[in-house]
Amino acid sequence: MYEILVTSHSYLRWLVLMLGLATTISAIMGKTSKAQFSDGDRKLGLFFMISCHTQLLLGLVLYFVSPFGAKAFEMGMKEVMGNAFYRKIAVEHVFTMIIAIVLITVGHSKNKRETSDAKRFNNALIFFGLGLLLILAGIPWNKAV
Template sequence: MYETVKMLHSYWAYLTLLLIVIATLNALFKYFGKKEFHPLDFRISLFTLIVTHIQLLIGIVLLFAYLDVISGAGMKEIMGNSVLRSNVVEHPLMMIIAVVLITIGYSKHKKKLTSTPKFKMLAIFYTLALISVLAKIPWNTWF
């Protein structure tokens, strides 16, 4: 089960990262270009929200499966091993923060009535989320 969930989490991550980049760039370009907010912009931000939440759920399942694999390791061993610490503590925490930022940005943009504040909320929170994701992607296993 662990290998299947790991594979699903890994492949879904490509889609997740792609959508976060697209949504962030869309918000930034349209905010600075003073463009109007269209239904496509809403769909891009919503689809990014949905995909990131699915990735989070897959990641939580993977984390519990991974904890089952390393159940004999204590916290001292996990924190002392940089790979284990990254997989069990740092990566999940940063990804949760990224999903929270995307959720906050999406929720705040819906409350704004005009285009510029909508794009501003999306640009700020989605950019912070993108930075969080890029900071803790395990790049050595991606390529």
């Protein structure tokens, strides 16, 4: 089960990153060209948010079944914080991703209520762009966990 989860979590990150990049580029292009916020723009943000939430669910399950997660629970917080690898996996990765997903969800929710196309592109750029940056910063690139 662990291998399936870690492989799924690792591959899904590429979908999340592609959708995040596409959403951010779409927001930049829409903002600079003063285009209409289309149904395609809305769906792109929605799919980005859904992929992030799916990734979060996989990651949370993985957190509790992973040998790294089990080891981190055994170690205790003081020891985890003193070990760069376990701090990254058990603390920094989790909290960075949760903050990113909250930003992405807030951006999507704000765009559902917004009526101005310019403000929708602005919301997408700010919230989805910041979320994408946090995701990029929080990925443990040297180790797929």
